[in-house]
Amino acid sequence: MLQALIFDMDGTLFQTDKILELSLEDTFNHLRHQNRWNTITPLNKFREIMGVPLPKVWETLLPDHSLAEREQTDAYFLERLIENITRGKGALYPNVIEIFSYLKKNNCSIYIASNGLTEYLNAIVSYYELDIWVTETFSIQQIQTLDKGDLVKTILNKYDFQSAAVVGDRLSDFYAARDNGLTSIGCNFDFAQEEELAMADFVIDDLGELKTIVHDF
Template sequence: MQARVRPEALLFDLDGTLFQTETLSVPAYERTFADLRREGLWRGPTPPVERFLGSLGLLLDEIWHNVMPEADAATRRRADELLLQHQLAGLQQGEGRLYPGVPDTLQGLAELGCQLFVASNGLEAYVKGVLEATGIARWFTGAYSAGEYQTASKVELVRLLLSRQGLTSAWMVGDRQSDVEAGKHNGLFVVGCDYGGFHQPDELAEADVVIHSFSQLLPLVRQAH
């Protein structure tokens, strides 16, 4: 475990860390497959939603490969488009919830002088749409997404973020193995989030510390020096 040093910045995953994505994305997923059937691009029942939820945190192409491995590239691209349309429409209709304690914790971290960033494998419009719709965008210095920067992994995205922002001390906060790897490969202290329910038990094994509610993060940062 690394020494716990007060970070100048915290980098957050979005889905499963800040945002209860199932409250938005499960309805959008169901609507996406209804549209794919209507357009003749998919036959049969909607693939199990557990397959989709278990893939969250991966790049979109990897998600669709897991959800519908038999589909061709054009169908997967159309699924990308439809899912985003339904997610953004859902946000406008008030769908989607943050995890308990997120706004208060972000406010507290900002008051400590920490810069806050999002590092997500999602699409740019989705990531920024969630931050705006949930009212937490004001606490973030920047939102980095694989969709905007076309990065091939979370490791690469975090490296880009650190370089562009000139950061020398940061913590990575996330719920999936990709977040742990992104932090470790970039020399960051890693906080694993064990409350979203999307990860396998061993995915957070290499995190420096694991929290069981988002509100536990602020005391950790306050105690670091």
């Protein structure tokens, strides 16, 4: 049986889609009000790149804006995300608590490794009381490279376990597993893309399916 599972957050544990459109629309309305944006909110473009670190997000969505403007936009977007989380606008995916409980009962440690910012991740963990099950949550902010493989390596260096898997929905998760000699489990959820899921060792349509995978190791 696996000793640890390292979960992505957005699109894997947390249904980011429920607050994404609200928060992004709020942010671009803010930009329009400041005369710094004059067209539609690029929601579809954001969906395409979902899962990359936020600095890369704003480079893509605001290519003609200055670094300072992108940083200001990032800060405002984070405020809107956190407010929508604390107002209960988001949701966990089905069976998150069930699988967490199962893993803990079977002595499988739980970690979160996300490209999300620390404050954002803490808001989700706090609101849904995930720290009851999760040993530690790691943000991409904790490393300089902004590489998820390096973030997963940080977990491996800190905690002593021999067998583990990375559970996520995007290519960065599967590469992070591969680069660290771990098993990758792809979640065929909202933001997943078929060609990326093909890189995962396993693909699931529901988190409850993890029971069988974890047990068979």
